[in-house]
Amino acid sequence: MTETRTPPYGITVLGATGSIGVSTLDVLSRHPDRYQVVALTANTDVEGLYQQCLTHHPAYAVMTDPDAAQHLHERLRASHPDIRILSGVTGLETVAALPQVDYVMAAIVGSAGLLPTLAAARAGKRVMLANKEALVMAGQIFMDEIRRNNAELLPVDSEHNAIFQSMPANFAANPGWAMDEAGVRRILLTASGGPFRTLPLSNLHEVTPDQACAHPNWVMGRKISVDSATMMNKGLEVIEACWLFNATPDRIQVVLHPQSVVHSMVEYNDGSILAQLGSPDMRTPIAYALAWPQRIESGVAPLSLFDVGRLDFERPDMARFPCLRLAYEAMQAGGTAPAILNAANEIAVAAFLNGTLKFTAIPAVIEATLARVAAHAATSLEIILADDALARESARGHIMDATQGRGAAVARGLS
Ligand code: NAD
Ligand code: MG
Numbered sequence: 001m002t003e004t005r006t007p008p009y010g011i012t013v014l015g016a017t018g019s020i021g022v023s024t025l026d027v028l029s030r031h032p033d034r035y036q037v038v039a040l041t042a043n044t045d046v047e048g049l050y051q052q053c054l055t056h057h058p059a060y061a062v063m064t065d066p067d068a069a070q071h072l073h074e075r076l077r078a079s080h081p082d083i084r085i086l087s088g089v090t091g092l093e094t095v096a097a098l099p100q101v102d103y104v105m106a107a108i109v110g111s112a113g114l115l116p117t118l119a120a121a122r123a124g125k126r127v128m129l130a131n132k133e134a135l136v137m138a139g140q141i142f143m144d145e146i147r148r149n150n151a152e153l154l155p156v157d158s159e160h161n162a163i164f165q166s167m168p169a170n171f172a173a174n175p176g177w178a179m180d181e182a183g184v185r186r187i188l189l190t191a192s193g194g195p196f197r198t199l200p201l202s203n204l205h206e207v208t209p210d211q212a213c214a215h216p217n218w219v220m221g222r223k224i225s226v227d228s229a230t231m232m233n234k235g236l237e238v239i240e241a242c243w244l245f246n247a248t249p250d251r252i253q254v255v256l257h258p259q260s261v262v263h264s265m266v267e268y269n270d271g272s273i274l275a276q277l278g279s280p281d282m283r284t285p286i287a288y289a290l291a292w293p294q295r296i297e298s299g300v301a302p303l304s305l306f307d308v309g310r311l312d313f314e315r316p317d318m319a320r321f322p323c324l325r326l327a328y329e330a331m332q333a334g335g336t337a338p339a340i341l342n343a344a345n346e347i348a349v350a351a352f353l354n355g356t357l358k359f360t361a362i363p364a365v366i367e368a369t370l371a372r373v374a375a376h377a378a379t380s381l382e383i384i385l386a387d388d389a390l391a392r393e394s395a396r397g398h399i400m401d402a403t404q405g406r407g408a409a410v411a412r413g414l415s
Helices: 019-029 046-056 066-076 088-096 111-122 132-148 158-166 201-206 209-213 222-230 232-244 283-291 322-333 337-353 361-372 381-406 408-412
Strands: 009-014 035-042 060-063 084-087 103-106 126-129 152-155 184-191 252-256 262-268 273-277
Touching: 009 019, 009 088, 009 111, 019 035, 019 046, 019 103, 019 283, 035 046, 035 088, 046 060, 046 066, 060 066, 060 088, 066 084, 084 088, 088 111, 103 111, 103 283, 111 126, 111 132, 111 337, 126 132, 126 283, 132 152, 132 232, 132 337, 132 381, 152 158, 152 232, 152 283, 158 184, 158 232, 158 262, 158 273, 158 283, 184 232, 209 222, 209 337, 222 232, 222 337, 222 361, 232 252, 232 322, 232 337, 322 337, 322 361, 337 361, 337 381, 361 381
Parallel strands: 009 035, 009 103, 035 060, 060 084, 103 126, 126 152, 184 252
Antiparallel strands: 184 262, 262 273
């Protein structure tokens, strides 16, 4: 596909109003001759998408929520009648597959990103993948669609982008790639440990959503921020790495690295370890995914190693971070177990963010859901989505049981 593409490259940004979406538009605006924004999407943030339409003049704007789409249409009608407004999941799938689109930034949060990201893969686009949940839920199906349709898959998650950069040069072009043949012994996946890495364990049960979202090094959306605090984010990233790099979970070692300067590493069988370093700013992996195999200016200030001074590495504490253990176990179990894990996590995190669930109950909800919902072979999207739905129902039920004593209003907030 790449040979036939010439600048300006047409871009769809799925999840344009989010943290990754905004960083992507920042990088794109530094290269107006190289990239052209074709479509922007958001869920309900009419004002955010309206402002982005004024700045970036896309041909299409999609709001998943139909009422929000109607509001956006009314606001843009007079000044920008040429911008086509679409809605719903079909709107997202349409703009992921438009013929004038070369690259799709997949930056919707959570399972909602799966279908539009798959649509981009099926249309043979360059998929710049931030939405790790798509791979966690449907890794085999997604990777098969990428290969079958000659699409390109560029990881945007900073760790996976770092691993991609540290892999042998021919890795990306080799669909039958095997770690052993390339001399790769292990992947060293770094993790900051989030805001509660050193908090006394006895204080963990009383942490608030705002404390959990105050990440020491990265500014991110609220869901991934909570995932970073529980280290479920790292668990999802282990699963993501297994699919991206054709690895088994035992070949992926999580390494705590509180400075978030080394973004991950690849260990080779001759004893070499290759790493990618940089400031904790998502514009670097975004620029890399956009320009690969070239490099472009990202707006990120050069990293001063003298200011960083030292780099620390620690073993993760599985007792403090049970979500990490649960993610390893789900990947080892295989089939739809990772989709069940992901669904239960989404429900538990939403309940924590709305004040219904304690932080320390998040892993308990996930573990109970994994015990209650049987996993199946993940041979079709229907099977995966059915187990995803069952897991959500089961997780809600578990939270309801656990919070019954706290009144009916709490329970209503979960439905
Ligand atoms: P965010 O919450 O800031 O933004 C999410 C975007 O998705 C918004 O544009 C929102 O409108 C859209 N969205 C939300 N629900 C939707 C739905 N149901 N249907 C359609 N669109 C919907 O999230 P973020 O931090 O930008 O993260 C986006 C994705 O990137 C996540 O999968 C996350 O794990 C991944 N990621 C983020 C970072 C980061 O630094 N923020 C780093 C690595 C990976
Ligand atoms: Mg990451």
